[in-house]
Amino acid sequence: MTLNDLSPILLDAAAPMINPRDVDKRLPDMIAGGLDAVLATAGAIEDFRTTMEDVAKWLEIERSGARKIKIARSVADIREAKASGKIAIVLHFQGSDAIEDELDFINVFHACGLRVMQLTYNARNRVGDGCFEITDGGLSKFGRKVIRRMEALSMAVDLAHAGPRTALEATEVASRPMIISHANARALMETPRNVSDDLIRAVAASGGVVGVCAAPFFLTKDGPATLDMLIDHAVYIADLVGPQHVGLGFDFAEENEEDYVYFGYDERYIPMPPWTFPSRIASHAEAGNLESSLRTRGFGEAEIRGVLGENFLRVFEEIWGC
Incomplete structure (x- = not known):
């Protein structure tokens, strides 16, 4: 049996609650839901030092070997983690504020294991405008340099949270596949955090993947959100650009008023x-419901494997080279 013969990889491309402080509390839900890999948010709008403190804690968890997790720097690491009964943690930044104005800081974080970085969060930064900026000024000159450096280091560029113009300009600059780790189709639910058909097509044309998101306010404005609504977005994106460009980015969060501000x-x-x-x-504990729900909505077995995780892994292998 090869690693590729194992059951489908289940990957969440947006896991902000998975952090060194809370990982012990979150592991039972991930195990119950059959998670194999998560992109854990190791930074967002924090500065270099604050972010590095969080990265350092992940590295100490890795060094100690006390938990059944593996910091994954390659797709091979993700598959090996699954084969050995561990959950793969891919370090992910939800924004590029941690690099401040130093391109070489990207080198530092990459050396520490960072493999995926968003260009922006909700607001404007040095790279470009976030999704909640009224002006949507697009990608900065520095932002273009950031993308080129990330590509030189074989890091995945993530367009989640970016303003529409910023994201589209990034796809024009890029020479490798780009991803949207967590967002839904704006055609089905109008909100600046969801993405246009034009951007979905541009990401697909690059060879990339869009991770559909379980955040309720990206699914509905009226009444409770449901799993079927999430599947609606997977179906829409699959019909628009093909099921090979659909993944999962749940974005489960437990935040308070202080976090909100x-x-x-x-x-x-x-x-x-x-x-x-x-x-x-x-929650992650219910992630096992995805497979049967996708099957009910007409996805074939190979397509389901892709949506659950293999589509993201295909893109990461192309970008990371391993």
């Missing part, structure tokens, strides 16, 4: 927490 949420689009995630996919 800190991360710059906009009350026009995101309500004050606490938030209720969709029925039947309210």
Whole structure:
């Protein structure tokens, strides 16, 4: 048996709750839901030093070997983690503020294991405008340099949270596949955090993947969100560009009013927490519901494997080279 003969990889491309402080508390849900790999948010809008403190804690967890997790720097690492009964942690930044104005800081984080980085979070930074900026000024000159450096280091560029113009300009600059780790189709649910058909097509044309997101306010404005609504977005994107460009980026979160202010949420689009995630996919513990739901909606077995994780792995292998 080869590693590729194992059951499908289940990968969450947006896991902000998975951090060194809370990983012990979150592991039971991930195991219950059959998670094999997560992109754990190791930084967002923090500066270099603050972010490096979090990265250092992950590296110490790795060094100690006390938990059944593996910091994954390659697709081979992810598959090996699954084969050995561990959960793969891919270090992911939800924004590029941690590099400050130093391109070489990207080298440092890459050396520490960072493999995926968003260009922006909700607001404007040195790279470009976030999704909640009114002006949507696009990608900066520095942002273009950031993309080129990330590609030189074989890091995945993530367009989640970017403003529409910033994201589209990034696809024009890029020479490798780009991803959107967690967002839904704006055609089905109008909100600046969801993405246009034009951007979905551009990401697909690059060879990339869009991770559909379980955040309830990206699924519905009226009434409770459901798993079927999440599948609606997977179906829509698959019909638009092909199922090989669909993945999962759940974005489960437990935040309070202080977090709400800190991360710059906009009350026009995101309500004050606490938030209720969709029925039947309210946490990692229910991630096992995805496979049967995709099958019910007409996805074939190979397509289901792709959506659950193999589509992201295909893109990461192309970008990371291993």
